[in-house]
Amino acid sequence: MAFAAGGTVALAAGKVHAHEATVATYPANDPRHPRDPGPHDPIREGLNPDIVDPPATDSGTLPNLRFSFSDAHVRKGSGGWTRQVTQRELGISTTIAGVDMRLDNGGIRELHWHKEGEWAYMLYGNARITALDTQGGWFMDDVGVGDLWYFPPGVPHSIQGLGPDGCEFLLAFDNGNFDEDSTFLLSDWFKHIPPEVLAKNFGVSANVFNTLPSPADEYIFAGKAPEGGDSAAVKGGVKSVLNFSHKMLAQKPITLPGGTVRITDTSNFPISKTVAAALVELEPGAMRELHWHPNNDEWQYYLEGEGRMGVFASSGQARTFDFRAGDVGYVPFAMGHYIENIGDKPLRFLELFKSDYYADISLNQWLASTPADLVRQHLHLDDKFMQALQFAKHPVVK
Secondary structure, eight states, rough: OOTTTOBBEEEEEEEOOOOOOOOSSSSSSOOTTOOOOOSHHHHHHHHHHHHHSOTTTSOOOOOOOOEEEGGGGGGTTTTEEEEOOTTTTSOOOSOOEEEEEEEETTEEEEEEEOOOOOEEEEEEEEEEEEEOOOOSSEEEEEEEEEEEEEEOOOOOOOEETTTOOEEEEEEEETTTTGGGGSSHHHHHHTTTTTHHHHHHHHOHHHHHHHHHOGGGSSEOOOOOOOOOOOOOOOOOSEEEEOEEEESSSSSOOOEETTTTEEEESSTTTTTTOOOOEEEEEETTTTEEEEOOOOOOOOEEEEESSSEEEEEEEEEEEEEEEEEETEEEEOOOOOOOOEEOSSSSEEEEEEEEEEESSSEEEHHHHHHHTTHHHHHHHHOOOOOHHHHHSSSSSSSOOO
């Protein structure tokens, strides 16, 4: 599937990939030549068939492009938990780092800010977000599944889980080296300011600050669920004219044979200047067409289903990876790739880019837009292939 913001999308519907063990020297089902007679983990191998027994087209030493949040360390708090996949866990991921966070009903992600821009997608439940813009305007909104938000670098904000069961959301930061433990926390700063300075700043007695909580008790902590809707906001303050949230799932999708896509970048969410995104859904057997991205690396998060991705890195390098819900995928800048639904249920995933706009190049469209004789001389293919090429980004493979 290739598309540009506001344009057409290419989805290819085809047969479900049935993985077959075809290793010539060690047939998978031949007892005379066991594929792996030594110690191994058959459960893990079963989750990664295209790594254990790669297609014959794979070649070279392309680095790992997959990491699962299920393998990430969980940090627990009294109001929820968090885990992260950054460049430390997935070395190739230099442009974006991801955080999976769960807040209980009333659970609070402490008031804080970052050096990085924060993009988020709601996976489950409901939350209330707050922020303060650079003009002193307050922002508050209640968000649910399929909604997202973006807080620019330096903008202070908070997140709180709402009833009945709190929330879970994906956070993406525009720096692969981001670390959740390096955020600027309200309680941490208060603990490192002399009491007399706090007293002078706020115009109160220094003993007011004798009961400050320990930063170790904050970060993600149990709190009281707010009452009233998001209109029950700050009294006397000025409401921000900026909109830090967006209803991505509510966007009208671009619908094609094989699936749908929703694109969110500065064209429809102006505040999000460092992260552009697409929400893709592929039906069983459908394929994200052969393409590449000319604007930046692609960071992926798989929401549901089973898929495989083949990546071409030039110079004879290619590798195939398998994905399930909770996995992170990564495609370095300009590398050609496809994503195929190999399960019997829809495959849904997010594509994220450190960019203010979404863009890609369709292999099909490129060849259709190139003089036919030139293409024939390159690939030695007949007229049937040339006639199958389409100028639009919506090819269908039966």
